[in-house]
Amino acid sequence: MKKHNFYAGPSILPEFTKEKTAEAVINFAGTGLSVMEVSHRSKEFVAVMDEAMALVKELLHVPEGYSVLFLQGGASLQFLMVPYNLMGKKAAYLNTGAWSSKAIKEAKLFGEVVEVASSKDANFNYIPKGFDVPDDVDYLHITSNNTIFGTELLKEPEVNVPLVADMSSDIFSHPIDVAKYNLIYAGAQKNLGPSGATLVIVKDDALGKVERQIPTMLNYQTHINAGSMFNTPATLPVFASLQTLRWLKENGGVEAMEKVNIEKANILYSELDRNKLFVPTVANPEDRSRMNVTFVMAPDYAELEKDFLDFATSKGMVGIKGHRSVGGFRASIYNAMPVESVKALVEAMQDFEKNK
Ligand code: PMP
Numbered sequence: 001m002k003k004h005n006f007y008a009g010p011s012i013l014p015e016f017t018k019e020k021t022a023e024a025v026i027n028f029a030g031t032g033l034s035v036m037e038v039s040h041r042s043k044e045f046v047a048v049m050d051e052a053m054a055l056v057k058e059l060l061h062v063p064e065g066y067s068v069l070f071l072q073g074g075a076s077l078q079f080l081m082v083p084y085n086l087m088g089k090k091a092a093y094l095n096t097g098a099w100s101s102k103a104i105k106e107a108k109l110f111g112e113v114v115e116v117a118s119s120k121d122a123n124f125n126y127i128p129k130g131f132d133v134p135d136d137v138d139y140l141h142i143t144s145n146n147t148i149f150g151t152e153l154l155k156e157p158e159v160n161v162p163l164v165a166d167m168s169s170d171i172f173s174h175p176i177d178v179a180k181y182n183l184i185y186a187g188a189q190k191n192l193g194p195s196g197a198t199l200v201i202v203k204d205d206a207l208g209k210v211e212r213q214i215p216t217m218l219n220y221q222t223h224i225n226a227g228s229m230f231n232t233p234a235t236l237p238v239f240a241s242l243q244t245l246r247w248l249k250e251n252g253g254v255e256a257m258e259k260v261n262i263e264k265a266n267i268l269y270s271e272l273d274r275n276k277l278f279v280p281t282v283a284n285p286e287d288r289s290r291m292n293v294t295f296v297m298a299p300d301y302a303e304l305e306k307d308f309l310d311f312a313t314s315k316g317m318v319g320i321k322g323h324r325s326v327g328g329f330r331a332s333i334y335n336a337m338p339v340e341s342v343k344a345l346v347e348a349m350q351d352f353e354k355n356k
Helices: 015-026 043-059 074-086 098-107 220-225 235-250 253-274 299-314 339-354
Strands: 066-071 090-095 112-118 140-143 163-166 181-187 198-203 278-280 292-297 329-332
Touching: 015 235, 043 066, 043 235, 066 220, 074 098, 074 163, 074 181, 074 198, 090 098, 098 112, 098 140, 098 163, 198 220, 235 253, 253 278, 253 292, 253 339, 292 299, 299 339
Parallel strands: 090 112, 090 140, 140 163, 163 181
Antiparallel strands: 066 198, 181 198, 278 292, 292 329
């Protein structure tokens, strides 16, 4: 039976990425060696890193004056590298979920954190709006997509300070205006590749402004100077990420992804709004994530949760159990998720409803 992969991350990747990576695990770039067993300084791997960086710039229309890096340590290491490198005395954070809260916790080790708004009062089921950001902060940190709670900031907030964004779960899903950001980071394991690589896009001018000493390995400038090869990069994840970037380019880039992502999200949210058994956890359509669609059983049908999970599993759905802090269900529909899989989930919901 066909499996429909709705995992939140690590998550579905394009067939192209898997096939090309599988080939290179055996024979990389005609070397007769595995991509796992060649030097990161070989001309073959240096070409991989160079092309990956160039494609990130091309696909996201990254302006001059920014560097692209492939680091390690996940988005979680960025929670502290960002304030280490960019926060003088004060930075602003928008608290939209568990990941934002973790970023705030780390930032507090480096200076004053102004939490400009929070949706914690409603278990993070909306995106706060209309908040003020002090002028004297070095940046406003946002989490563009809240993987656990299913909310997304599809447009950058209009503010007078530079932005920093954790885009782990929605990077490459729609166009962004990179010029508004001092830094963007994303763990690879959603829209890019396997876990192990972290993409960072940083404005060169934003660096070198803080007074504190920064350990070499945690200093973005170290990695910029070394072309992401200061130490051994995660070669296999970077190779796989390059394949996804090629796939993205071949398929019309982030502009084309956005169209399909809107279509997929509409199909699923329309069903959730129609089907009497289910309720989407994010009420405001503006705040609904196009990547992670979270929903619960309607109050009258709460006892059917396990039955639906079993039914959906029997129809090939994988990974739809919601995060433990929200409960219910979460269907992650990243770039690589075909429309057919979303339709298959909708069909399962309709079949389940018919029998109730
Ligand atoms: N931020 C967001 C939005 C996430 O979804 C995650 C989970 N993948 C993280 C940060 C933490 O990422 P990592 O596991 O790569 O440290």
